[in-house]
Amino acid sequence: MQNSFENVAPLPSAEKITTIPVLKALGDAREALGELRGKMRGLSDLGIPMDTLYLQEALASSAIENIVITQEEAFRAFSLPDIASPKAKEVVHHCDALQQGYADLREIGGITENMFISMFRILKQRGDGYRTQPGTKLINLRTREVVYEPPQDPQAVVRLMRELESFINAQASDGLHPLVRMALIHHRFESIHPFPDGNGRIGRILNLLYLIHTGLLDAPILYLSRAIHAARPDYYRLLQRVRTEDAWEEWVIYMLDAVTQTARSTIKSVESLRKIMHHANKRMREELPKIHSRDLLNNLFRFPYTRIELLSKDIDREPQTARRYLKELTKKGFVREIRHGRNNFYINDPLVALLTHIQAGGVE
Numbered sequence: 001m002q003n004s005f006e007n008v009a010p011l012p013s014a015e016k017i018t019t020i021p022v023l024k025a026l027g028d029a030r031e032a033l034g035e036l037r038g039k040m041r042g043l044s045d046l047g048i049p050m051d052t053l054y055l056q057e058a059l060a061s062s063a064i065e066n067i068v069i070t071q072e073e074a075f076r077a078f079s080l081p082d083i084a085s086p087k088a089k090e091v092v093h094h095c096d097a098l099q100q101g102y103a104d105l106r107e108i109g110g111i112t113e114n115m116f117i118s119m120f121r122i123l124k125q126r127g128d129g130y131r132t133q134p135g136t137k138l139i140n141l142r143t144r145e146v147v148y149e150p151p152q153d154p155q156a157v158v159r160l161m162r163e164l165e166s167f168i169n170a171q172a173s174d175g176l177h178p179l180v181r182m183a184l185i186h187h188r189f190e191s192i193h194p195f196p197d198g199n200g201r202i203g204r205i206l207n208l209l210y211l212i213h214t215g216l217l218d219a220p221i222l223y224l225s226r227a228i229h230a231a232r233p234d235y236y237r238l239l240q241r242v243r244t245e246d247a248w249e250e251w252v253i254y255m256l257d258a259v260t261q262t263a264r265s266t267i268k269s270v271e272s273l274r275k276i277m278h279h280a281n282k283r284m285r286e287e288l289p290k291i292h293s294r295d296l297l298n299n300l301f302r303f304p305y306t307r308i309e310l311l312s313k314d315i316d317r318e319p320q321t322a323r324r325y326l327k328e329l330t331k332k333g334f335v336r337e338i339r340h341g342r343n344n345f346y347i348n349d350p351l352v353a354l355l356t357h358i359q360a361g362g363v364e
Contacts, residue, residue, distance in 0.1 A: 007149060008160060008191045011167075011184055012248045014175045019249055022180065025256035029179050032263035033216055039267050040218060051078075051095070051302045052273070052351070053221045053266075056358060058094035060225035061204045064232055067091065071356045075305040080343055090123075097122040098205050102220050105209050110169045113161055116194070119205060123198045130157050130194045138193070147240055150193035160192045168210060178214035182207055183255035187242055204228070223266050226359075227258035269358050276350045277301050280334065287332050291325050300335065304352045305345040 059074055069077075069087050077084035077092050084092060097119040104115045117129040134152040139145065151157055168185055172178070189203045208220035228235050231254075238254050241247040280300065284292045299306055299314040312322035326346050329335045335346040 007243065008151060008188065009242050009246065009248075011188065012246075017176065017180060017184075017248055017252060022249055022252055022256070025253045025260070026177055026179060029256040029259040029263070030177070032260045032267075033179070033211075033222075036222070036263040036267050036270075037217060039270060040221060050219055050221055052304070052355060053223065053269070054095045054098055055091075056269075056355060057204075057208075057220070057223050057225055058091045058098065059359060060223065060229045061201050062087075062091050062094055064204075064225060064229050064235075065200050071352065071359055075303075075347075075352065076340065076345065079303050079305040079307055079310060079345060083341065083343065089125075093123050093125060094201055094205075097202070098208070098220055101205055101209050102212070105212060111165070111206070111209055111213055112169075113165050115209075116161070116202060116206075119202055120195045120198055123201060124195075128196070130154065130161065131196050136193060136196075148191075148243060150191060157192060157194050160188075161194050164188055164192065168213070178211070178216055179256060179259060180252055181214075182210050183252045184248075185210060186255065187239060187251060190239060191243065221266060221270070222259070222262055223269070223358075224258055224262045226265070227261045231258075265358075269354075272354055272358075273301075273351075276354060280348075280350070283332075284334065288328055288334075291328060296325065300329075300348045301351055304348050304355060306335070306348070307343065307345060 055074060055078055059069070059071070062068070067087050067090050069085070069091060073085065073088045074091055077088035078095070081089060081092050100122055101115055101119045104118065105111060108115070120129065121127060132154045136150055136152070137146045138148040138150070140147050151160060164185065167188075172181060176184075186203055186207055189206055190199060193199050195202065204225050205220075207224055208217065208222055211217040211222065212220060234254060238247070238251045242251050277297070281292075281297050284297060293315060295315045296311070299311050302314075303310055306326075308319050308322045308326060311317075311326060312319045315322065315325070317325075326335065326337070330337050330346065334348070336349055338345050338347060
């Protein structure tokens with residue numbers, strides 16, 4: 001197998017990729033994504049914590065890489081990372097990398113190599129960056145066959161990533177819609193495979209950041225990895241078919257269909273989240289008016305497993321006050337108290353049930 005740029009499939013021309021099946025899939029994806037964006041703008045004043053949706057994306061994206069943990073493990077890790085298992089910590093780091101990338105995008109106004117490297121360092125908790133040693137090969141875990149060998153020369157990796165950065169940030173003059181360009185960018189990133197590890201997860205974060213960068217999303221709330229995870233064999237098969245057969249059309253349609261499915265399911269998830277949050281807010285106003293606040297409510301929905309220390313910080317009160325609030329919330333059934341090792345957690349059961357249902361592919 002060749003060890004050169006030739007293994008990185010050249011980007012297709014607009015004419016090659018503008019086919020009737022692609023345009024149909026693009027129309028569906030644009031409609032679904034537009035509806036999601038409008039729905040989120042209508043809900044922005046409700047203060048729905050986005051962390052809960054980031055966590056769902058991190059769980060699914062990690063699962064694609066066979067880093068599989070339960071919802072319960074994820075909730076505990078999100079609340080108290082220090083006691084988390086190595087796999088759970090990776091999911092938390094995925095959330096952190098996503099949030100850092102989003103923060104950098106808002107500050108810089110573009111997507112840069114430094115953002116990629118920063119996200120990689122957060123995700124993998126290490127201080128290096130692009131690959132500098134040869135020998136990276138993508139292997140079929142079942143057959144042990146080498147299915148793809150990305151560029152080996154470190155200088156080639158740097159050159160290709162700089163070209164990709166330019167392509168991402170350039171004003172599109174090729175007539176391609178940003179959703180189609182997202183599919184091309186994702187394939188190019190995965191084929192360059194710039195980092196020693198974590199390329200799939202960084203590449204899927206890039207999908208969300210690019211949609212924000214192009215104005216198709218306002219926040220990284222598209223739960224895209226669930227659709228990819230549900231059809232993971234197709235994801236890897238189509239990535240490779242582009243490299244071996246120049247089969248861009250099928251790959252682009254796959255990614256567009258994933259956007260459509262995800263946008264529609266995310267709309268339902270957000271609506272369900274809004275309903276249970278509204279119900280909790282109404283009950284708290286009526287049953288616990290002396291402690292009711294938006295910050296308190298947000299904490300219960302940001303951390304499905306909250307703790308005294310987390311609540312104390314969010315509501316800007318002493319730990320003793322936070323402890324008293326949680327005891328009152330427990331008595332009224334807003335949360336359920338459990339002990340795990342030396343730590344007490346306060347569980348928002350309706351939220352946990354909803355998120356578990358979402359992760360399992362529910363929410364209708």
